[in-house]
Amino acid sequence: MRRPLVAGNWKMNCDKQESAALIAALKNEQLKDGVEVMVAPTFVNLAAAVDQTASSKISVAAQNMNQHASGAYTGEISGAMLKSVGVDTVILGHSERRAYFGEDEALLAEKVKAALAVGLQVIFCFGEVIEDRRAGKHFDVVAAQLKGALYDLEESAYEQIVLAYEPVWAIGTGETATPEQAQEMHAYIRSNMAARYNDNLAQNVTILYGGSVKPNNAAEIFGQPDVDGGLIGGASLKADSFTAIVNAFPV
Numbered sequence: 705m706r707r708p709l710v711a712g713n714w715k716m717n718c719d720k721q722e723s724a725a726l727i728a729a730l731k732n733e734q735l736k737d738g739v740e741v742m743v744a745p746t747f748v749n750l751a752a753a754v755d756q757t758a759s760s761k762i763s764v765a766a767q768n769m770n771q772h773a774s775g776a777y778t779g780e781i782s783g784a785m786l787k788s789v790g791v792d793t794v795i796l797g798h799s800e801r802r803a804y805f806g807e808d809e810a811l812l813a814e815k816v817k818a819a820l821a822v823g824l825q826v827i828f829c830f831g832e833v834i835e836d837r838r839a840g841k842h843f844d845v846v847a848a849q850l851k852g853a854l855y856d857l858e859e860s861a862y863e864q865i866v867l868a869y870e871p872v873w874a875i876g877t878g879e880t881a882t883p884e885q886a887q888e889m890h891a892y893i894r895s896n897m898a899a900r901y902n903d904n905l906a907q908n909v910t911i912l913y914g915g916s917v918k919p920n921n922a923a924e925i926f927g928q929p930d931v932d933g934g935l936i937g938g939a940s941l942k943a944d945s946f947t948a949i950v951n952a953f954p955v
């Protein structure tokens with residue numbers, strides 16, 4: 705079912721004390737009813753974040769996980785480990801993982817399946833780079849990303865999947881897609897999903913927009929009919945700007 709959701713991707717920011725302080729500040733804010741609020745601290749702070757948010761409306765996501773269930777993968781974290789500390793959601797396919805850690809559709813397909821298998825919800829990120837958009841290939845690129853990582857899945861898998869369209873040229877650049885560009889792509893994503901699955905699924909999947917969402921542009925983006933919320937990077941690192949974005953939601 706489509707649901708209003710705003711998730712903060714903290715990336716490699718916030719040490720133990722900063723993470724605790726940011727969550728404490730968010731718990732003091734009036735976060736709009738009817739909007740699901742999620743934060744994604746770094747791995748070492750997840751367990752504490754789960755405890756700290758236990759009696760609040762804030763939930764906790766991880767930023768990544770390994771595709772294997774367990775074993776000799778030094779330095780890696782499995783989905784079951786995330787579940788064991790109370791994490792329910794994992795972000796997969798973020799453009800920084802794709803660009804700096806070589807994650808491609810084949811690997812992401814494995815990661816998505818591994819996450820679903822242990823009962824994690826997945827926020828699956830995808831989006832085109834600026835060269836693709838300038839060449840008019842952005843719809844094809846997005847279609848290939850969806851097909852490559854997700855379209856082997858059964859329809860029922862989407863009960864655990866949230867999509868996050870994040871045009872790479874808008875991430876951390878201050879350059880936001882216009883509300884019209886976001887709406888156009890989100891509508892395309894639904895039509896692409898309807899072609900692979902069916903209309904009902906396409907209309908019910910939650911699709912977030914991510915890319916330089918700030919307090920001053922959130923309301924217009926969230927007001928688009930096919931945009932269900934946002935994945936927020938930079939502006940999620942301050943309680944006041946993240947709250948203003950959550951509260952910009954027209955619910």
Ligand code: PEP
Nearest residue numbers: 875876914915916937938
């Ligand atoms: C992100 O990293 O997912 C993101 C959208 O970052 P920013 O909001 O800083 O563009």
